[in-house]
Amino acid sequence: MIIENISHSRIDKIDFNDISFGNHYSDHMFYCKFENGKWKNPIIKPFGDITVSPLSLVFHYGQAIFEGMKAYKDKYGNVFLFRPLENFNRLNSSAKRLEMPLISKSLFRDGLKKLLSIDKKWIPNNYGQSLYIRPFLIASDGKLSANPSKKYIFMIICTTASNYYLTPLKVKIEQKYSRSADGGIGFTKAAGNYASSFYPTRIAQEEGYDQILWTDSSTHSFIEESGTMNVFFYIKNNLITAPANKKILNGITRKSIITIAKKEGIKVKECNFSVSELIYNLRKNLVKEIFGCGTAVVVNHFKKIGYKFKNYYLPNISNKKRISFFLKKNLLDIQHNVINDPFGWRFKV
Template sequence: MTETNPNEIVIVKSENSKINTVDFSNLIFGRVFTDHMFVCDFEDGKWQTPQIMPYQAMTIEPSARVFHYGQAVFEGMKAYKDENGKIFLFRPNENCNRINKSAARLAMPKFPEDYFFKGLETLLRLDSEWIKPGVGNSLYIRPFVIATEPAISASPAASYRFIIICSPAKAYYNEPVRVLFAEKYSRSADGGVGFAKAAGNYAAQFYPTSLAQKKGFDQIIWTDASSHKYLEEAGTMNIFFRIHDKLITAPNNDRILDGVTRKSVIQLAKDLGIECEVRRVSVKEIKAAAKDGSLKEIFGTGTAAVISPVSAFEHADDVFEIDQIKDSYASLFKSTLLDIQHNLSDDKHGWRYEIR
């Protein structure tokens, strides 16, 4: 059935939902997708009429520039449902702003904010049954943009496709992770695209991460590319260190992703009276703190992971185990964030965005 809503989104509804074939108690992250997706093409210098259609494979030319020059950016968001069936997003304006910032760095066109929100809200209303209530349940949302122009000359594309797909999710990391401090490989460099959610950033880290996994580690905490002396962020997360009762995290720069969960944790620390320093964090400082016992916690933050404690790290063949303490900052921030996201607590900063 095809229809056009008042906001000029062409909607083609799925004739048969696949929701009853999904075991929501045994989800593997990012493998199951909802019934519909949002699609909008950029042609002739402007974004065309947006569409919502059944989730499906796409036909794309093998010469599409995305395959040859990597013009692809994406975002990660979540939708939550409270016990009354209300649906909420968490700080979606940050994701809208960031995907356009990422696109600009890769010479891709800005996507209109009103298209972004109207499309997202319409999509979530259509697939609302896929959002399960209860803390720990969510709908992971993946907006992304790819260059579709069929041409292999080395220049920005003239045509693009903006897509939103959704996947029901549970916890990304169920157990504390073990990490390796980078000594050789780099995630990004000064003047590069590290701050952008560009697809190539993640592809480039798969190989060194696979080497770390062969050694028994889950992630790499990346160091600065020029000296490898300063800790910056993990593979899929921003990173925080707790020395005594003080939190420390690296400052944003053109190598580090401006994480939504990261900035939320910094604000929550302020709300809770926890000192949080945003400054350069050296490998030497963290190893010394681990040796003298003042390093109490390391944890990662991100949309998929929310808060993920680190149980051990290795650098230069030195391995340090981190005891998981009771009443940790990681557990405090995680429960505080989840309560806000699931409409279980006050939202004094206005971070919740209700889908009406």
């Protein structure tokens, strides 16, 4: 692996007590090309622009996938990744579905470890903060043919991260647009999945909401996800979430929350949960909490649900009494090496 070090770090421009998601990128990035059926010439070089042909098939046929993961520091300055093998496996699952080359475990692991060792100082020390890591793969072949590319670029970039959302969310149940469909690519982290969500989300925001509760594309009767998050409902002491299938992203944070909840004796139901069931329970004041989860956001609770021009409000309770707060703290404690990791999720870099 070739290493090109930056001449002068930009880290002195960062106030780690006041960081926001996606505004400051670390000094270096990992870059590797796929040509003639092989990954070749991996390099870590200063963060900056790259040159690709306007004919690159990523622009024309949308072969683009990514992952989201984080690096954390404990109070001793040790660096940890959280369940990185899950990200590796999901990246390759996305690649397979979009007919892109698989990435070897050694390329993914070695590139990530070396990048983090070089930019270790960019990982915040504060509890709840992290270095968000974005591996991504794009088609770079310069031939306008509606076929899979034969050339690709795999990169890893990093940005300092605090909380993605800072306030409770107002969410609208979507009844027209869909994020995914049967037989589609909803289970992948394909770039187009997110682009297609922007327009209906903007409409919801113009109506006074922050995000959308996505429903099934066939009947809009069953709740699937919220924005870019998996979503949980806490009703009658049951934690309910949609089953991970070929339409729903099998979120790593989602799986971790389910595992922690079960260990703590909380009953979890992975089942199809209908809009009508949710509205009934909201009207009866039986819904204790609704929250979304994901790598970037970690956990964020909702305060209002909109459906057919009517709003339903969630109980205004203190964080310490929220099951979402309890689960989030358990997750963060494991990630920051505050408590023992009974699941083997932490990976020391």
